[in-house]
Amino acid sequence: MPEALEQEYSHTKLQQVNKALESGMFVYVRKLLQNMPAYDLALILESSPSKSRTVLWQLIDPDHHGDVLEELNEEVRKGILKNIHPEKLAAVAEGMDTDDLVEVLRTLPDTVYNEVIKSMDSQDRGRVEAALSYAENSAGGIMNTDTITIRPDVTVDVVLRYLRLKGDLPEATDSFYVVDRQDHFIGSVSLSSIVTAQPDVIISTLIVEEIQAVHVDTPESEVAQLFERYDWFSAPVIDTNKHLLGRITIDDVIDVIREEAEHSMMSMAGLDDEADTFAPVFKSTKQRSIWLGVNLITALFAVAVSSMFEDILAQLAILAILNTLVPSMGGVAGNQTLTLVIRGIALGHIGESNSRALLYKELAVGFLNGIIWAVLIAAVVAIWKQDFMLGAVIAFAMLMNMTAAGVAGVAIPLLLKRMKIDPALAGSVILTTVTDVVGIFAFLGTATLLLG
Amino acid sequence: MPEALEQEYSHTKLQQVNKALESGMFVYVRKLLQNMPAYDLALILESSPSKSRTVLWQLIDPDHHGDVLEELNEEVRKGILKNIHPEKLAAVAEGMDTDDLVEVLRTLPDTVYNEVIKSMDSQDRGRVEAALSYAENSAGGIMNTDTITIRPDVTVDVVLRYLRLKGDLPEATDSFYVVDRQDHFIGSVSLSSIVTAQPDVIISTLIVEEIQAVHVDTPESEVAQLFERYDWFSAPVIDTNKHLLGRITIDDVIDVIREEAEHSMMSMAGLDDEADTFAPVFKSTKQRSIWLGVNLITALFAVAVSSMFEDILAQLAILAILNTLVPSMGGVAGNQTLTLVIRGIALGHIGESNSRALLYKELAVGFLNGIIWAVLIAAVVAIWKQDFMLGAVIAFAMLMNMTAAGVAGVAIPLLLKRMKIDPALAGSVILTTVTDVVGIFAFLGTATLLLG
Structure with a gap:
């Protein structure tokens, strides 16, 4: 339409x-x-x-x-x-x-x-x-099992006559698989080479070298990578003995790609990839409450840190008012780095060989952004409250927390990955805890030393 | 491998x-x-x-x-x-x-x-x-322009001879397009029907009705939906006069699907979809700072709300300590709903006809979750601080904010969509502002009334 x-x-x-x-x-x-x-x-x-x-x-x-x-x-x-x-x-x-x-x-x-x-x-x-x-x-x-197999020693003409006899091809057939008498996979022949070849050409000469067979135990995410790497439309699947078992078509791979891309976003919010938008209320409430419970624990952790500074908070109400600012900015900055790293891991951009370079880069970005916002917020606070020292305290805390956010944003997902925990699922809770704790400590701790 | x-x-x-x-x-x-x-x-x-x-x-x-x-x-x-x-x-x-x-x-x-x-x-x-x-x-x-076109009145045999003469087909050719002498698109004929048909069959009898042509101006996201809806592997592209212009193949559609799925996640963190993980430090700093600036404004908004309650904060330091709890839980709950709705919009699940049902559902989920965490947190605070009234205040604020979070999580992205603003980009900032302001107001406001 x-x-x-x-x-x-x-x-x-x-x-x-x-x-x-x-x-x-x-x-x-x-x-x-x-x-x-x-x-x-x-x-x-x-x-x-x-x-x-x-x-x-x-x-x-x-x-x-x-x-x-x-x-x-x-x-x-x-x-x-x-x-x-x-x-x-x-x-x-x-x-x-x-x-x-x-x-x-x-x-x-x-x-x-x-x-x-x-x-x-x-x-x-x-x-x-x-x-x-x-x-x-x-x-x-x-995989699907509806493959069309041919022998290597027949001619194109024989294949065409066989296909006409068959009368109908399985959906999404773009290749035939060449096998020997024991059903061992020899190679792929594309449908387009069959229609463009002369009738007397022998099938074995048409085998495409680039299409390799995929082992049946290969994880689906790797299958998707192979399809993207080699621009396949379909691929044969074999077992350890090279027996042809079936074929994977690109429409199945699209589902894998979509699921993987959605997985990160949904997991970062503590939702299941397959969450049903219109699920019954009780079911949704139950599903969401686990994540909220985890968050409550980390939020109570931040409360516990704040309560260590009850004396200074009782003295200066302005500290209570400003106490959310540094953790909030650290959380946003850290979350940006975390999202970038989670995507980088999913795309295969980040591994042992370059994680250190990334850590230094994000440390530098966090530090630079820390300076920008520290200066800005210090100016705002110093002018608003006519208190230069207070401005200095919040500026120092901001710089600390933004730098910590950059480091944590790289380190947390990489450590989780090494521990075989899904970074998209656990990363943001841990990151927020770090930026909350560092932010509160840096702000209220410095305030206790300089303003108390 | x-x-x-x-x-x-x-x-x-x-x-x-x-x-x-x-x-x-x-x-x-x-x-x-x-x-x-x-x-x-x-x-x-x-x-x-x-x-x-x-x-x-x-x-x-x-x-x-x-x-x-x-x-x-x-x-x-x-x-x-x-x-x-x-x-x-x-x-x-x-x-x-x-x-x-x-x-x-x-x-x-x-x-x-x-x-x-x-x-x-x-x-x-x-x-x-x-x-x-x-x-x-x-x-x-x-689209690509490398289509193979055939006339409706020729036989399969003629097509096969033409293809053999041509010797090579464009990549990913699964169909040929039937056109008249003025290059008007008539229909598609699949490569597999050509190889299974008898040589004397006339091409026009092989036209597949399900493959419609896509208009050249159709947005790519709709093209992707059409491919998924009809399980296409390729589709012809025409102009308003039905002239055949080219074809789209599924590998181009995969890129669209991947980009769209990544777009939501990256936008929610204020990052560009195409952000380069290893970009130079200054470039990354500049790109991130816009989002941090927006967040600073909303964080200052929350600070302004808190500062309205300076009196009670000066009286009771415990309020300062607990002040982050309610906004934090509201933010997480609201973000869950927001993420679900943003995915729902992207998948085409949410529209005018069911947005009200969704709003009621999320209101109910927010309210129920509010009750659970209100009771829990009230018990923790009442026992910890031996203050039943303080427990009641935080419980009330929690219930208010969780309910507001559910409503805001549905309403904000839908309103943004109606205003043609990308919900993934602007949604989370606005949502956090709402849950911060409602959370602080409900907590410190009730505290002023009951504890002041």
Whole structure:
């Protein structure tokens, strides 16, 4: 739809569906949902309050249920699966791609899972059980098994005749895989080389060297890096014995890239990547409270530090008023460095070889920014309160804290990473604790010495 | 490389290169860089201090310069382009895809740009100037012009013979575009349908209805949504008169998706999406200081609110000690809601039709979490300070601020969006100001009434 806003367009549809649902016009809702792509149906489910979802699900054409499940956010999907009868689920499962089906099956309770598996034919069951044996976040977990294999010694003409006989290729086929009689992977031949080659060319001469096979245990984040590194559109997956197991296509990789990029942002706020925007109130409250509890402990830590300076605070109320300023600026500066470093780690920019250079750089940036804001805030305070000494105290504390923020912003995520703790999840709490404590200590401590 | 950590692997290479560079072993560095994919070369440049980049660039095989430029982060690329002679740049430009070349050309100073354009042959120049006429973040800005077009009335056999004659297809070709004699777009035919169809089938019968053409002015974020909605691997681009202009491939869309996902995280910390991790100290200091300045103003706002309560603060030093607690918890809770809403807006989950439901939900979550932490903190304070009234004051303030945080976390990004201001950029500053002011007012105000 040229020139129309896509997002507006989905929301007009969403509005129509919601209005019709509220008025109980179920037949009309069913009609509205009938010809929507699965992506839009998933979007509508994700954008609806959790209590409307079951009704909406029942109004969606059952033929589309499998495709919609594939597209759904994990938390929303779980909520819907809870309410589906296992038999119906088995019917839905039949039409799904192996990789998507496996993702769905992983989230099922055992009894439902067994029910679904039992209702499959033996070939499908074997395919699914094999896929389930690989780790969830590995190449095996995101691969499909619908590869087209050819022998190295046949001609292009033979392949073309075989394809015409087959009549239909698996979705997103851009390559065929050349294997020997024991199904060992030899190489890839691109579909475009098949159509441009002369009919009598032997397949083995068309093998593309750049497409390597991915081992089935490779973590999905590395698979995504390989796709970006070599500009692949699909890649073959093999086991340790070089047997061809399946292929990964770029649409699965996009999901990995999106999830990884979202992961940092969501984790930094203490949210789950798959958090459901319209989850029920009690569920959201419970999910959020863990993070708030952690923050309360660190906030009480800052309170404890402040309480060490009760005497000077009792003497000079102005210190109480200004006490938030230095920690706040340190928190913002530290958070900037932390965000940059977390992104740098995610992109693979930061490692042992350059972490020291980065530390020095951020130390210098923190120190320079510290000088700028120290001078500025000292001037403001000295003029406002006609107190030069107070200005000097806050300036010193600001410089200390900004410098500490730069160092902590680099050191904390790198140390967490070395300890195998996710820097995006734990980094900001620890950083804020450091900038709060250093800020309060520097400000109230110096004040006690110079103004007390 | 099965079972090896990809990231470790790049960093081993990076370490080797850095060490060799430090020891002045330039010939060895050149050798190390020789057979690396452009993606890795870009990674090494991005992961090196800005002063080493010029040396590294000169040691990279000039044949790869174009590919590396394509892969580079914008800020790093600009730094390198500044030091390249226009004539050399023109040579580099020759081997690049239109979409990537255009992206590079956009960042050049006028004089260098003119130099590069002048050195191109007229066909290339026309191609590039046409592409430059489209908005940077539109379909026209990310499309390529290397399409293969066919007529609707020919047979599959004719197409196959044409392709064999051509001998080579543009990268990532999965479809051909059917056009009439005036180059009007009629439809897409997939490469796989060409290879599976019988030779005498007429092309027009193979047209895939699901692949619609994208208008050249469609914003790139909508293009990305269309690719995800319809699981496209490539899409044709047309102008208002339905003339075929080019095509967009999924690898360009991946860049858009990654940029968008990173944008929210970086903006929330007041950083540019394309910020260079290893930028020179002065440049980084300057870039960060704007955000710190904005934060200083909002922090001074909180200080001003506190100073309204100087009397009670002078009376009771414990209020000064506890004054950070309520704003801190409100800030964390509000930030959770804000992050969820910003992601929801980016994913297209939140619009007019459901924003009210979300507001009620987050109000309820804020209120419930407020009760939990109000009771807890009241108990801690009442026991610690043996002061039941003080506990009641902080509990009330906590409940107020957590509820306000929930409402502000939904309302602020939605209002900003309506005012066409990026919620990710401005949201967190405004939110923190709200939770600081409400928190301080509620705490010190209630304290003045009840304890003063």
